[in-house]
Amino acid sequence: FRTPAAAGDNTAGRNVAPQGRVADVSSEFSDAFAAANAIDGDLSTAWSTAGDGDDASITIDLGRPTDISGVRLRSREMADGTAIVRSFTVTIDDAEPLGPYDAGTEELAQLRARGSRVRVDAVDTTGGNTGAVEIEIYTPR
Numbered sequence: 517f518r519t520p521a522a523a524g525d526n527t528a529g530r531n532v533a534p535q536g537r538v539a540d541v542s543s544e545f546s547d548a549f550a551a552a553n554a555i556d557g558d559l560s561t562a563w564s565t566a567g568d569g570d571d572a573s574i575t576i577d578l579g580r581p582t583d584i585s586g587v588r589l590r591s592r593e594m595a596d597g598t599a600i601v602r603s604f605t606v607t608i609d610d611a612e613p614l615g616p617y618d619a620g621t622e623e624l625a626q627l628r629a630r631g632s633r634v635r636v637d638a639v640d641t642t643g644g645n646t647g648a649v650e651i652e653i654y655t656p657r
Contacts, residue, residue: 528586528624529654531557533576536653539633540575542568545645554648562592563647564599572601572638572646576653584608584629586654589619589636591646598644607635615639624654 533555541551542565549564551574565572591601605615608631616639617625634653638646 528588528626528652529657531652532578532582532655533557533651533653536576536578536634538574539577540573540635541565542571542573545647549645549647554651557650559590559649562649564592564645565647567645568638569643569646570638570641572641573635574648574651575633575635576651578632578634578653581630581632582653583655584627584631584634584653585656586627586652587617587625587634587636588623588650588652588654589617589625589648590621590650590652591619592649593642594644598642599646600642601638601646601648602640602642604639605637607637609633613637 534557538551545564553561554563593600601619603616605613608629
């Protein structure tokens with residue numbers, strides 16, 4: 517797979533996803549592509565589903581109620597153009613889903629919410645083993 521370049525400007529706030537834990541996931545392709553890779557802060561690892569396509573989802577438990585100012589999904593992609601998440605929704609603590617938002621290295625879903633569980637659902641994908649190189653959850657500065 518290929519990893520898109522990271523965005524240079526991080527004015528969104530502080531990424532708290534690496535301090536969270538994966539509470540639920542639609543599937544994992546293998547141990548090498550575990551869901552925890554999506555929140556490890558390492559752009560050289562990735563979470564891959566086992567062919568979930570548009571049904572890919574991951575829930576991150578932040579451990580306590582947290583002010584959330586934005587979410588970014590850095591999609592993975594295969595060389596053949598599959599496995600790309602183009603858009604996603606965000607659900608905080610089982611409330612109504614927010615979005616859809618565009619996925620990508622530069623795109624940030626700006627929102628104002630408070631909660632401890634953040635669910636990210638793929639909405640539009642190119643199919644296949646979708647997932648994420650990184651999912652970032654920001655708190656305000």
